[in-house]
Amino acid sequence: MPRVSVIMPTYNAGARIGVAIGSVLTQSHRDVELIVVDDGSTDDTADIARAFGSRLTLLQQANAGPNAARNTGLRHAAGDVIALCDSDDVLLPNYLADALAVLEAAPPRTWVTCASRLMTDDGLSDYGFSPFGEVRRDRQRLAILQGNFVSIFSVFPSAMRDEIGLFDESLARAEDWEYWARAILSGWRVAFQPRIASFYRQQGQSQSSDAGAMLDAEDAMIAVIAERFAGTFTPEEEELLATRDRLGSATRQRLRARDAWREGHFTDGARQLRTAARDFPLYPGVRAKALTASAIAPVLQALPAGFPLRERLKDRW
Numbered sequence: 001m002p003r004v005s006v007i008m009p010t011y012n013a014g015a016r017i018g019v020a021i022g023s024v025l026t027q028s029h030r031d032v033e034l035i036v037v038d039d040g041s042t043d044d045t046a047d048i049a050r051a052f053g054s055r056l057t058l059l060q061q062a063n064a065g066p067n068a069a070r071n072t073g074l075r076h077a078a079g080d081v082i083a084l085c086d087s088d089d090v091l092l093p094n095y096l097a098d099a100l101a102v103l104e105a106a107p108p109r110t111w112v113t114c115a116s117r118l119m120t121d122d123g124l125s126d127y128g129f130s131p132f133g134e135v136r137r138d139r140q141r142l143a144i145l146q147g148n149f150v151s152i153f154s155v156f157p158s159a160m161r162d163e164i165g166l167f168d169e170s171l172a173r174a175e176d177w178e179y180w181a182r183a184i185l186s187g188w189r190v191a192f193q194p195r196i197a198s199f200y201r202q203q204g205q206s207q208s209s210d211a212g213a214m215l216d217a218e219d220a221m222i223a224v225i226a227e228r229f230a231g232t233f234t235p236e237e238e239e240l241l242a243t244r245d246r247l248g249s250a251t252r253q254r255l256r257a258r259d260a261w262r263e264g265h266f267t268d269g270a271r272q273l274r275t276a277a278r279d280f281p282l283y284p285g286v287r288a289k290a291l292t293a294s295a296i297a298p299v300l301q302a303l304p305a306g307f308p309l310r311e312r313l314k315d316r317w
Contacts, residue, residue: 004096004155005033005079009069010087014044016201017087021048024085025055029096033079035059036087039069045087067175071166083155088201090119091153095197099155106191111156111183113149113190116198132282134192139282144184145222145240146250146280148177153198160188168224173217178225185229215251222249243279250280254289261293262314264305270297 006024010017017036024034034056036049040063049058059072066086074082081100085091099112106112132149143149164182167175184190226233226241233241247253253276261269273290280286296313303310 002080002100003031003033003078004029004081004083004100005035005073005077005158006083006085006096007070007073007077008034008036008085008087009039009066009073010036010041010045010049011039011063011066011069012041012043012045013087014041014048017045018048020085020087020089020091021052021056023091023093023095025052026093027091027096028093029100032096033057033077035073035076037061037069037073039063039066065169065172067167067169067171071169074161074166077158077161080158081155082158082161084152085198086152086201089116089153090199090201092197092199094195095153096155098195098197099193102191102193103155103157107189109160109188110191111154111160111188112193113151114153114155114193114198115196116151116153116200117196119199119201132284134194135190135282137189140184140189141234142237142240143282144177144181145225145237145244146282148174148180149282150176150180150190151200152176153200154180154190156183164188171217171221171224173214174221177218178221181221181225182228185225185232215249218249240279247275247279250276250283250286253279254286257293264310264314266293266297266300270294 008020008024021034021036024032036056036058038046038049038058038060040061046058046060049056057076059076061069061072070084081103083096083099095114099114102112103110132143132147135143135149160183164186168178171178222241222244253272257269257272257276260272270290270293273286273293277283277287277290300310300313
């Protein structure tokens with residue numbers, strides 16, 4: 001069985017990092033190298049990591065952001081396979097064993113992304129991989145330009161790092177999406193491990209939960225990818241990129257449709273949803289919402305302003 005290097009970037013995570021470290025060190029797959037990269041914490045994060053002694057490698061650096069911390073870990077990783085685990089997330093004991101089983105059965109130039117469950121202040125909820133679920137290998141190039149269907153809970157051969165390099169430190173957000181897009185557009189493909197074997201923590205207005213800033217970051221990231229791989233896209237991919245540049249992502253189109261609906265412009269909201277479903281067909285939620293909205297929009301539009309049903313459904317987006 002291969003040796004796995006687990007990279008754990010961290011910053012001021014003293015309240016949570018002990019659980020995350022423990023979840024890595026108690027994996028049923030025993031040949032694990034855990035590299036904790038402390039990105040300039042000012043709390044007791046480093047002391048807690050250091051208390052685990054020789055069971056992990058602790059690297060400390062001046063604060064430079066999560067991308068730089070991940071990259072420090074990637075540079076030091078000596079395993080045949082690399083896994084990522086943030087310091088506020090938790091891996092179940094069979095996480096690595098399950099991922100490695102999928103990886104070993106997959107074709108060459110493949111990595112594995114793993115389903116997870118979301119932890120919030122309100123409890124647990126299903127998270128899976130992404131809104132797309134599993135994506136066929138022959139559709140992954142187009143899919144990664146529509147949205148990120150690859151979880152941060154990914155396990156990949158060190159050869160992938162050697163080929164495509166490190167995370168883009170110029171990106172403040174969506175850096176994982178850019179990394180997976182770079183891999184897929186370079187010829188790598190994703191296999192899926194569907195069993196829940198990890199917990200992803202989202203608290204308040206964390207980086208990944210700040211929707212407005214994330215949408216701006218996603219647009220900037222797609223622009224970086226479009227420039228990096230210019231001249232390599234198929235006509236279908238070029239059309240998608242042009243549509244996204246002109247009308248925005250599926251999420252932006254859906255939000256515009258929501259705003260129109262809430263203002264009582266039901267037919268316009270339904271039309272925008274149909275456009276989003278047409279331009280981004282891999283989003284099943286958008287497609288389902290477009291069908292429902294299109295069915296009821298004419299009825300609601302015909303009702304007079306102030307009619308109870310009309311007013312009630314304006315807010316039932």
